[in-house]
Amino acid sequence: MDATSVRLSTLAHGGGCGCKLDPGVLRTLLADQPLAGPFERLLVGNETSDDAAVWALDDGTCVIATTDFFTPMVDDPYDFGRIAATNAISDIYAMGGKPIMALAILGMPVGKVAPEIIAQILKGGASLCAEAGIPVAGGHSIDTPEPIYGLAVIGTCRRDEVRRNIDARTGDALILTKPLGVGIYSAAIKRAALPVGGYDEFIATTTRLNRIGAELARESDIHAMTDVTGFGLLGHGLELARGADLTVVIEAAAVPLLTHAETLARDGFITGASRRNWSAYGESVILPEGMPDWRCHLLTDPQTSGGLLVSCRPEQAETHLGAIRAAGFTEAAIIGRVEDGAPGVRVI
Incomplete structure (x- = not known):
């Protein structure tokens, strides 16, 4: 196979946010790392599992900085670029x-991937940045064994609009803005087993910008937010619980799923990252007795460019849900709540 016809996904050991480090391994690696330090204007650093760093300027404006990149989960280079860009921007x-x-952050195996394919990856990323209303103002590229693409992204907000993943409150309702199943669909794509129409659904969800987050942050009764990516719903829910020192309760039947996700999960299209995620949670996640493995793996399925997990005052949950759906997230749903208790996740 020549460099112009290579399948990108065959050059990577994993794909999308599924190639994140095991959350348990990551916690070990970061445990003894020095904190970002006593900088008065550093509002959010590496002391928590938040999605980006936040620095306060003199006029009350905050600068938000993040970076995200991964290996291909699809073979179409333009789509790969679009997905990676959407995912990186989501942290803002x-x-x-x-x-x-x-x-732009670019790593390519020179000689294995043709320049015209690499150019399509960059064009795909730039097209999503244009949709978000921002330029790709530069970047860096290196020769790597596997294809890698992503972005470092800078954003802004007012200080009172910063939303972290540690500020959930007792009684809050939890809203998930996108359906789960991206990792399962990715596994099916690699085995050419995704049903008709599945790829279009996959691209639609992974390239939908989470811009609703900026609008939700203007509401004082939105207490906490995070995006659901490589650690799955349970992993990012656990980060929310640990940050707030509370218990997150997930109603499994209420969680929205991509159309074919349940069928594919039942048929064994499970990623290795899903299994790694589950093994990292330990006793911090409690499942109902008799819960089938396929349903568990839907909750641990690594999402690439997944939805936002929003913790809000329960009295306003339906109002916010309506606004989220009106913004194009038609499958968004209220999936649980926050309760007093030991930090962890309980599935019911």
Whole structure:
């Protein structure tokens, strides 16, 4: 196979946010790392599992900075670029901000991938940045064994609009803005087993910008937000619980799913990252007795460019849900609540 016809997904050991480090391994690696330090204007650093760093300027404006990149989960280079860009920009929205510019991060196996394919990856990323209203203002590229693409993204917001993943409150309702199943669909794509129409659904959800996060952050009764990516719904729900020192309760039947996700999960289209995610949670996640493995793997399925997990005052949950759906997230749903108790996730 020549460099112009290579399948991108065959050059990578994993794909999308599924190639994140095991959350348990990551916690070990970061445990002894020095904190970002006593900087008065650093509002959010590496002391928590938030989605981006936040720095306060003199006039009350905050600068939000993040970076995200991964290996291909699809073979179409343009789609790969679009998905990677959408995913990277999402961290800004999850913090309550609006993106203002991006820098490209590119690693390609020179000689294995033709220049015209690499150019399509970059064009795909730039097209999503244009949709978000921001430029790709520069970047950096290296020769790597596997294809890698992503962005470093800068955004802004007002100080009172910063939304973290540690500020959920007892009694809050939890809203998930996108359906789960991206990792399962990716596994089916690699085995050419995704049903008709599935790829279009896959691209539609992974390239839908989470810009609703910036709008939600203007509401004082939106207490916490995070985006659901490589650690799955349970993993990011656990980060929310640990950050707030509370219990997150997930109603499994209420969680929205991509059309074929349940069928594919039952048929064994499970990613290795899903299994790694589950093994990292330990006793911090409690499942109902008799819960089938396929349903568990839907909750641990690594999402690439997944939805926002929003913690809000329960009295306003239906109002916010209506606004989220009106913004194009038609499958958004209220999926649980926050309760007093030991930090962890309980599935019912």
